[in-house]
Amino acid sequence: xxxxxxxxxxxxxxxxxxxxxxxxxxxxxxxxxxxxxxxxxxxxxxxxxxxxxxxxxxxxxxxxxxxxxxxxxxxxxxxxxxxxxxxxxxxxxxxxxxxxxxxxxxxxxxxxxxxxxxxxxxxxxxxxxxxxxxxxxxxxxxxxxxxxxxxxxxxxxxxxxxxxxxxxxxxxxxxxxxxxxxxxxxxxxxxxxxxxxxxxxxxxxxxxxxxxxxxxxxxxxxxxxxxxxxxx
Amino acid sequence: xxxxxxxxxxxxxxxxxxxxxxxxxxxxxxxxxxxxxxxxxxxxxxxxxxxxxxxxxxxxxxxxxxxxxxxxxxxxxxxxxxxxxxxxxxxxxxxxxxxxxxxxxxxxxxxxxxxxxxxxxxxxxxxxxxxxxxxxxxxxxxxxxxxxxxxxxxxxxxxxxxxxxxxxxxxxxxxxxxxxxxxxxxxxxxxxxxxxxxxxxxxxxxxxxxxxxxxxxxxxxxxxxxxxxxxxxxxxxxxxxxxxxxxxxxxxxxxxxxxxxxxxxxxxxxxxxxxxxxxxxxxxxxxxxxxxxxxxxxxxxxxxxxxxxxxxxxxxxxxxxxxxxxxxxxxxxxxxxxxxxxxxxxxxxxxxxxxxxxxxxxxxxxxxxxxxxxxxxxxxxxxxxxxxxxxxxxxxxxxxxxxxxxxxxxxxxxxxxxxxxxxx
Numbered sequence: 001x002x003x004x005x006x007x008x009x010x011x012x013x014x015x016x017x018x019x020x021x022x023x024x025x026x027x028x029x030x031x032x033x034x035x036x037x038x039x040x041x042x043x044x045x046x047x048x049x050x051x052x053x054x055x056x057x058x059x060x061x062x063x064x065x066x067x068x069x070x071x072x073x074x075x076x077x078x079x080x081x082x083x084x085x086x087x088x089x090x091x092x093x094x095x096x097x098x099x100x101x102x103x104x105x106x107x108x109x110x111x112x113x114x115x116x117x118x119x120x121x122x123x124x125x126x127x128x129x130x131x132x133x134x135x136x137x138x139x140x141x142x143x144x145x146x147x148x149x150x151x152x153x154x155x156x157x158x159x160x161x162x163x164x165x166x167x168x169x170x171x172x173x174x175x176x177x178x179x180x181x182x183x184x185x186x187x188x189x190x191x192x193x194x195x196x197x198x199x200x201x202x203x204x205x206x207x208x209x210x211x212x213x214x215x216x217x218x219x220x221x222x223x224x225x226x227x228x229x230x231x232x
Numbered sequence: 233x234x235x236x237x238x239x240x241x242x243x244x245x246x247x248x249x250x251x252x253x254x255x256x257x258x259x260x261x262x263x264x265x266x267x268x269x270x271x272x273x274x275x276x277x278x279x280x281x282x283x284x285x286x287x288x289x290x291x292x293x294x295x296x297x298x299x300x301x302x303x304x305x306x307x308x309x310x311x312x313x314x315x316x317x318x319x320x321x322x323x324x325x326x327x328x329x330x331x332x333x334x335x336x337x338x339x340x341x342x343x344x345x346x347x348x349x350x351x352x353x354x355x356x357x358x359x360x361x362x363x364x365x366x367x368x369x370x371x372x373x374x375x376x377x378x379x380x381x382x383x384x385x386x387x388x389x390x391x392x393x394x395x396x397x398x399x400x401x402x403x404x405x406x407x408x409x410x411x412x413x414x415x416x417x418x419x420x421x422x423x424x425x426x427x428x429x430x431x432x433x434x435x436x437x438x439x440x441x442x443x444x445x446x447x448x449x450x451x452x453x454x455x456x457x458x459x460x461x462x463x464x465x466x467x468x469x470x471x472x473x474x475x476x477x478x479x480x481x482x483x484x485x486x487x488x489x490x491x492x493x494x495x496x497x498x499x500x501x502x503x504x505x506x507x508x509x510x511x512x513x514x515x516x517x518x519x520x521x522x523x524x525x526x527x528x529x530x531x532x533x534x535x536x537x538x539x540x541x542x543x544x545x546x547x548x549x550x551x552x553x554x555x556x557x558x559x560x561x562x563x564x565x566x567x568x569x570x571x572x573x574x575x576x577x578x579x580x581x582x583x584x585x586x587x588x589x590x591x592x593x594x595x596x597x598x599x600x601x602x603x604x605x606x607x608x609x610x611x612x613x614x615x616x617x618x619x620x621x622x623x624x625x626x627x628x629x630x631x632x633x634x635x636x637x638x639x640x641x642x643x644x645x646x647x648x649x650x651x652x653x654x655x656x
Binding site: 057059079080083084085086087088090092094098100101102103107110111112114115 | 233236239240243244247544545547548550551552553554555556
């Protein structure tokens, strides 16, 4: 399934100012991710998972080294270009869903398409498809407060997937879910990964998530400690 | 996108209802206060206009120079012709000749000997011709304490206080002792038709009112009058128009070399009224501006709170690729919507309250006892064209400025912290 590279990272260093000195969060990361991968950044707190996800998601820039996502060098992007990359090609799934509470399920999923200026007809079809993928077409008029945690996270997945991005970045997506819901969510994402060939990159230390990954990138103290590809 | 934002606004009560209520209340107060100030200041001006100055006043140049002395020997003559000219050339005014005069009122006893006497300030005005608006203008009917308005020649009205001082009753005869237009002694008898309470000590102390024809006869002022008062037909003083009309009249009629040539003066150019008119203009503007400023601070604060409350929503929008400028602009569009809706409601409410106070007024006669000023006893708001839009200034500008200032945080926000913030 995996073929062309969508992420290429060379000698990535990320330092943050801390007091009078600096703290090195990432130290010489070298990594690549192909299209259609289902991979996870695994490590304890402080290992650099979220920092790396931030940089890949064009929310932050490297201190040294290069990070190329979908052919664009993150360090060289302006704020507007970075926003455009996120809008057009990246999907985000957060631990705490971050849905718009006053908008319906349909409107939440529709939002990324409004940013991309799709027509109403196109939006309707794409939102319906996305809600089909996550099995929530019967809840289109519900609002997030009326949904369970699992349903909310499925809405978040539909919102991340509706524009068919090349890469979905998920930060601890099951942290707020019970075991049954976590498995349901993960199965949904595996299914979408296979059907749409969308690459998924998780930041997690949840065993349930890890068990579904086909590639496990272990981080420790800002370095890649181990990179394990699980054969199908 | 606008539809999305609008739905959010409508459904999120704390994002719409509360700010709209804040804006509406602020705008309502701004509109009402402006109408009230304009009404209050205007009422005081109108009271003076009705009793003394008119909106404009025509008199001779010499009379104008000595107006405080009420010099009827310098009165305008040939007024029938002048009134015709005024009606023709200045149709925007209603013209009313008046004679002010001073004198002594003598009340005799049954034997004809003087029972009591007192100094009087008299007004001669048109009371008996059918179409006269003078009684209405001076609110004479409602000011009657006893008796009736004069309905035949020789009848007179006295202030109630003055009648008590003279110990005279309705139907009794009093004698006015004054001087004629030509400097001779004038003695004329009147029958008391009614007594009045003006509510102002200056007028209640010793005012008499009689029909102008009787006064002409008493003071030997045939086809003459001391003053011709002009009142704008809409009933409200307009200083700019009054000044320009006076200039137009004076250019045609007035002559520097002729002390008996007529001259027209606007209300603002009589006595100390100019200062008051300027004060009225200034105060209504200053008070409105102070209020607008205060409202802006309140609404800015509301915008700030709204911006802080939506921190998470803005964060997710930035993470999903919406540009900071777009988020910022969308929040401003929302604030414009809130400002417009709040301003419309606030203006409607403000105008409604102002209309009530304009129609029914607030009676302050209790506070006016003993006052020597010509001030109205009933304070009324006055709705003017600015009241229809003045509220939109603080309503929209303050909301938008508040949102713009609070929204600066969007530009300062580091996207690198979004994941952390959104997990919080």
